[in-house]
Amino acid sequence: MNRLVKGVALGAGILGLAVGYLVLRAPHRAAPREIRVASSPEILDRGKFLYEVVADCDGCHGDRNWDQQLAPVRRSGAGFRFPAEMGLPGTVVASNITSDPVAGIGAWSDGEKLRAIREGIGRDGRTLFPMMPYESYRHMSDRDAEALVAYLNTLPPAKDQRQRTAIDFPVSVLMKSAPAPVEGTVSELADRGEYLVKMGGCADCHTPKERGAPVEGKEFAGGEVFRFGKFTVVAANITPDVETGIGRMTEAAFVRRFQEYREYAQAPLPEATRKNFTVMPWLAFSRYSAEELGAIYRYLRHQKAVANQVTVHPES
Ligand code: HEC
Ligand code: HEC
Structure with a gap:
């Protein structure tokens, strides 16, 4: 065997051992x-x-x-x-x-x-x-x-x-x-906004993934596609980018964007359609106080702005 073949065989052997170890490992x-x-x-x-x-x-x-x-x-x-x-x-x-x-x-x-x-x-x-x-x-x-x-x-x-x-x-x-x-x-955590963002899984939906792993440098930039039955919705860009994110949204507008669902939920909710379907937990987060939403807003506004144009309902 020449050195290269030996090297490859050794490499494959180590890989095999590593996979075996992982399978058996607790x-x-x-x-x-x-x-x-x-x-x-x-x-x-x-x-x-x-x-x-x-x-x-x-x-x-x-x-x-x-x-x-x-x-x-x-x-x-x-x-x-x-x-x-x-x-x-x-x-x-x-x-x-x-x-x-x-x-x-x-x-x-x-x-x-x-x-x-x-x-x-x-x-x-x-x-x-x-x-x-x-x-x-x-x-x-x-x-x-x-x-x-x-x-x-x-x-x-x-x-x-x-x-x-x-x-x-x-x-x-x-x-x-x-x-x-x-x-x-x-x-x-000392930063209330950071704590609420972590507990609320905002990044799990709003950070795009490649093969299951979050794409580095694209935290909160949106673009993840959610397919449910006949509906599709795409996560919005919630970075402070002015053109494609929430850069133009004031704190008051941000708070309103959530809290408007409080009243909305009082009446019977409409049927889900291609245009209105969403997985964003609006009903849950609408119950936050203005202080809590303000803390979330300030935390997001301190993240890196990422330009990423998202169409939330691509098929409507
Ligand atoms: C994003 C989706 C998601 C959210 C949000 C979530 N879970 Fe889960 N949870 C899962 C899934 C999926 C499983 C099953 C994992 C498995 O069986 O390997 C699970 C499993 C569990 C289990 C283990 C149950 C068992 O029978 O083994 C517990 C307990 C649990 N979750 C509690 C919670 C609690 C409490 C919360 C809120 C604080 C929560 N989960 C939020 C998706 C979620
Ligand atoms: C289960 C996935 C999911 C989770 C968890 C989630 N989002 Fe979303 N979010 C979405 C999707 C999808 C949209 C786009 C559709 C819509 O607006 O309803 C969206 C839209 C938004 C918008 C509207 C942006 C705009 O420009 O109109 C804001 C703001 C937002 N999310 C903030 C948050 C925050 C803050 C958290 C965590 C506290 C969070 N999201 C958690 C899926 C999610």
């Missing part, structure tokens, strides 16, 4: 914390606000009426299977996370729930598909995470049994590097 995980979360009316209010607004858990886990614009939630936490046309790497099901002990997570300990939410590990030690935003939720403060679990414990049981998430190779293997234990105490 994710980085720690035992769940031994904790019973405290509960009080104030804690449950905070947990509910985190669940319904800040983290919009029902955006994925809710049973929602997709025939109506903004897809209002019918039953909290009952679970949802993402449609095949989204092009995800396998079957992806946002689990039933209600208090039902069989179909939901009612039999889990509080520590197991905290670990799933912030560290990405299922009850049986498996890696959760990182579309479940645990890589962001690891920054959720202890106080908030515990209030969230206290609220989850009160979600009315839903009996829906859905298929489990089953991710295709090689993503099934690569994703094992996503979970990580949360160490020490976690407090809320």
Whole structure:
């Protein structure tokens, strides 16, 4: 064998070993914390606000009426299977996370729930598909995470049994590097806007991706395409770019853009059409105060401006 062939053979051998190692390797995980979360009316209010607004858990886990614009939630936490046309790497099901002990997570300990939410590990030690935003939720403060679990414990049981998430190779293997234990105490980030943007998954939808990974230098620049049934919507550019982003939007206009959905939601929502269909959680985020939306606005205005013209409804 000449040196080149030897080198290639060695390289392939190492690659094979590396893949073998990854397949067999367990994710980085720690035992769940031994904790019973405290509960009080104030804690449950905070947990509910985190669940319904800040983290919009029902955006994925809710049973929602997709025939109506903004897809209002019918039953909290009952679970949802993402449609095949989204092009995800396998079957992806946002689990039933209600208090039902069989179909939901009612039999889990509080520590197991905290670990799933912030560290990405299922009850049986498996890696959760990182579309479940645990890589962001690891920054959720202890106080908030515990209030969230206290609220989850009160979600009315839903009996829906859905298929489990089953991710295709090689993503099934690569994703094992996503979970990580949360160490020490976690407090809320000093910048409230940054915290809300992280918890709200703004970047997950508004930053374009290539092969599942966010494109560097294009944070919040929009362009991600969402296909749902017969509808398509594209995430807007929310960078401070003047021509193609939110550079011309004043703070007051930004706040109004969200809060106008409060009144809108009072009347029956119209049928979803090609023109109005969206996955932007307007109903959830419309419940933020002007101060909270102002903090989000200021955080976004401090990000890099990226010129990227987006047509939100390309087919209408
Ligand atoms: C962007 C979509 C999305 C959002 C938002 C989201 N989840 Fe998930 N979640 C998922 C998916 C998908 C799974 C299934 C992952 C898997 O099985 O590999 C999941 C799994 C879970 C699990 C594990 C359940 C099980 O049976 O293994 C828990 C607990 C959970 N989510 C709680 C939450 C909570 C609480 C929130 C809000 C703070 C939340 N999720 C927000 C998509 C989401
Ligand atoms: C599930 C995906 C998703 C998430 C999460 C999401 N967005 Fe959006 N957003 C969209 C889509 C799609 C649009 C374009 C359609 C529309 O306007 O409804 C949009 C539109 C917007 C617009 C309107 C821009 C304009 O010029 O009219 C703003 C502002 C915005 N999002 C801010 C945010 C912020 C802030 C967050 C996080 C707190 C966030 N979004 C989270 C999908 C998402």
